[in-house]
Structure formats: structure tokens, C-alpha cells
């Protein structure tokens with residue numbers, strides 16, 4: 001029954017349908033997090049929105065699990081499943097910029113690298129992730145935190161409209177004017193409401209930025225973190241970036257004898273006038289000696305891909321996350337205890353500021369509810385060697401246990417693990433019931449359940 005359905009699906013779609021008998025299946029079934037090892041019945045490499053409609057209908061009619069993926073970066077591995085259907089959007093990565101309208105439209109499988117390359121040519125950008133291989137889709141639907149968030153809001157705050165294939169196979173446009181409830185839910189509600197085949201964003205005049213990483217000795221980490229907390233509260237909104245506990249990779253700007261040492265890194269992105277960049281970052285230089293830095297003017301996409309090599313596909317991942325309204329001295333002490341224990345060069349902890357423009361959106365204006373949180377922290381365990389699974393997971397959990405009581409109940413869903421499903425309600429605060437109601441309207445049978453799930 002399923003097999004004959006798959007044969008029909010093959011005839012229906014323009015893209016490829018890859019099953020366990022097909023060459024390329026091993027590659028097609030893989031996702032970014034190497035800890036995830038699942039075997040779907042079919043991976044549908046969609047070529048257009050019509051293929052997405054066909055794949056959604058096929059999964060629903062055959063009562064199969066349905067996973068959706070674009071950039072494949074889901075840490076819990078939501079982009080694949082055992083025995084079900086995977087909608088793979090990586091064949092749909094086109095980006096069209098409309099400079100006159102100040103918008104750019106990305107297909108559902110585009111990465112931030114695709115997006116930034118296309119918009120940079122016009123001197124434009126919008127808030128996206130800090131790694132260029134991450135998908136526009138998953139990142140935006142969960143909220144979207146990045147260098148430009150303080151100035152321009154979350155990625156989802158810049159969404160103008162979305163083309164969506166819903167669970168019943170309909171194709172809808174969601175915007176402030178059409179299907180506005182769906183549009184509200186898409187901005188933070190994750191992949192719960194349908195497959196977005198195209199995202200239209202507002203873009204801003206950002207071409208070259210002044211920034212890069214600065215590495216401070218661990219003994220100065222407390223000074224830097226406390227300063228950062230106070231300074232970023234009302235720093236100019238052109239300034240983005242984050243502090244990180246980071247092992248020094250073997251890069252030429254870091255003294256060779258310090259490669260492999262752990263530092264408190266401050267990664268900065270000044271998106272204002274370039275000649276004001278050095279002055280904007282001077283307060284960090286005044287704080288403590290900088291052991292190594294790679295600061296300078298650069299194209300925004302260059303900063304956006306500067307750390308890609310630290311996180312290649314095929315690492316094991318386990319992450320935990322929290323929103324933080326007040327980064328207390330006690331919380332900083334907890335970071336100072338656990339951050340320096342970061343086990344490998346790929347693992348890291350970032351404390352992202354999400355104030356400024358993110359705060360100017362009302363908590364109930366989009367599904368993303370934590371509009372008063374000042375920081376989103378992520379403890380990102382990423383490591384190449386599976387024999388280190390237990391040690392790395394323990395580091396993440398111990399760190400999380402120490403910082404969670406000093407944080408808000410909710411954490412950013414895109415940074416949360418698959419064992420965080422019980423925190424979803426807390427994550428959406430007062431927006432949760434409305435999300436459930438919209439889920440009941442658009443996906444009453446929970447076809448889209450492989451995500452941080454909002455149950456209908």
C-alpha cells in the first residue's frame with residue numbers, strides 16, 4: 001500500500017523520491033547532528049511548492065510520520081524520522097531581492113549563506129543566524145536570533161509574509177492581511193503549522209560591518225561578563241554580538257602557544273558607520289588585555305560565515321537553553337564555574353543579547369513571548385568523537401542545572417533539546433492557549449508533530 005503510494009508520488013513530483021532501495025539513501029537520510037540515526041521510508045527532495053503539497057498529502061493519507069527540513073540544523077533531529085516521510089527543502093533555495101520594496105524572498109530550504117549572499121549584493125541584510133549553513137526556515141519559525149537582532153528585531157519580526165502548505169494540503173499566504181492568525185503563529189511557533197515554501201522578509205541597509213572576535217584571559221572573564229551585561233543594556237543598537245566561552249582554534253591571529261587554551265571570547269558586530277566601529281568597541285579594550293583579536297571592517301556575510309568551520313556537519317550535538325531577564329552576579333558566577341570547562345573546540349556557550357528592537361514588539365504581537373528577556377543563553381555541546389558523548393552531555397547538563405534556577409522558566413525553542421518538551425508551555429507563556437487554538441484550526445490531527453510540539 002505504502003509502496004504503491006510511493007510509486008504514485010514519484011510520478012507526481014518534479015523532485016526526487018529517495019527510498020531505502022535507492023542509491024543516495026544513506027546520504028539523504030542523514031542530518032547535521034550525527035547522533036541522530038533514523039531511517040525514513042521516503043525522503044522527498046521537493047523542487048517546488050507543488051511537490052510539497054503532494055508529499056504532505058501522501059504522508060497524511062498513509063498516516064505516516066512527517067518530518068520537514070531545510071538547513072537540517074535541528075539539534076534534536078526533528079528533520080528526520082523512522083519509517084515516515086521527510087520533506088527535504090534543500091532543492092528550494094532561491095532568493096529574490098526586491099530593492100525598491102526593501103524586501104527579499106527566500107524559498108523554504110534556503111540557508112542564511114544563500115540569503116546573505118543575495119541581499120549583500122544590494123547592500124541589504126536582515127537578522128539571521130551567526131552560522132551561514134543554518135536554514136532560514138527553522139531559524140525564522142522559532143524566532144531567529146543573530147548579530148542584527150538588537151537593531152532590527154528577531155528574524156521573525158522581519159517576516160512580511162509566508163507561503164504555507166497546511167496539513168490538509170492547501171496552499172495559503174500568511175501575512176498581516178491574509179490568514180493573520182497563521183501569520184502570528186508562524187512567528188515563533190516553530191514548524192507546527194505547515195510547510196513554509198517561501199519567506200518574504202523586510203531587509204535593511206547593512207553591507208559591511210566592523211567586528212570579529214576578541215579573546216580575553218579566563219581570569220578577566222568575570223570583568224568582561226559583568227561589563228557586557230551593564231553596557232549592552234543601553235549600548236547603541238547598531239552593536240550586536242555576544243560573549244562566549246571558547247577554546248582557541250588554530251587560527252593565525254591567535255598566538256600559536258595559546259591554541260587549545262580556553263578563553264572568554266567577545267564576538268562583536270558593529271553595523272553602524274564603519275569609521276565609528278573602533279570607538280564603539282573601545283570600551284572592551286579598556287577593560288582588560290586582549291590576547292588575540294581579529295577585528296576589522298568586513299562584508300556582513302563574511303562575519304556570518306566566519307565560524308562555520310568550527311561546526312561542520314557530522315558533529316554530535318546536545319544543547320540546552322534559557323532566557324535570562326536579569327543576568328545576576330550569581331548567574332555570572334555559575335558561568336565562571338562551568339564555562340571554562342568547555343570540553344572541545346567545537347563546543348561553546350553564547351549569551352545573546354535580545355533587547356533593543358526585540359523588546360519593542362509586544363509579547364502578544366507574535367508567538368515569540370519572551371519580549372522582556374535581555375539575554376538568550378545557549379550551552380551548545382558539539383563534539384566530533386562519539387566516545388565523548390557522555391562527558392559532553394554531562395558538561396551541558398551540569399552547566400544547565402547550575403544556571404537554570406537563575407534564569408526564566410522558558411528557553412528559546414530553537415536552542416532546546418528533545419528532552420525539553422515539558423518546557424514548551426513555559427516558553428510561550430500567555431501565548432500558549434492561542435497557539436493551541438490556531439493549531440486546532442490548521443493541524444487538528446497534529447500531522448506536524450516532529451518539532452517542539454504544540455499539541456492541538
Ligand SMILES: Cc1cc2nc3c(=O)[nH]c(=O)nc-3n(C[C@H](O)[C@H](O)[C@H](O)COP(=O)(O)OP(=O)(O)OC[C@H]3O[C@@H](n4cnc5c(N)ncnc54)[C@H](O)[C@@H]3O)c2cc1C
Pocket residue numbers: 067068069070071072073074075077078079080089108109128129130131133134135136137138139140141142143144145146190191192194195196197311414415450451
Ligand atoms: C550550528 C548551529 C548554529 C545555530 N545558530 C543559531 C543562531 O545564530 N540563531 C538562532 O536563532 N538559532 C541558531 N541555531 C538554532 C537553529 O535556529 C535551529 O537549529 C533551527 O531549527 C535550524 O533550522 P534549519 O532550517 O537549519 O533546521 P531543520 O532541521 O531543517 O529544521 C528544523 C525544524 O524547523 C522546521 N522547519 C524548517 N524549515 C521549515 C519550513 N520551510 N517550513 C516549515 N517548517 C520548517 C521543521 O519543524 C524542522 O524540523 C543554530 C543551530 C546550529 C546547529
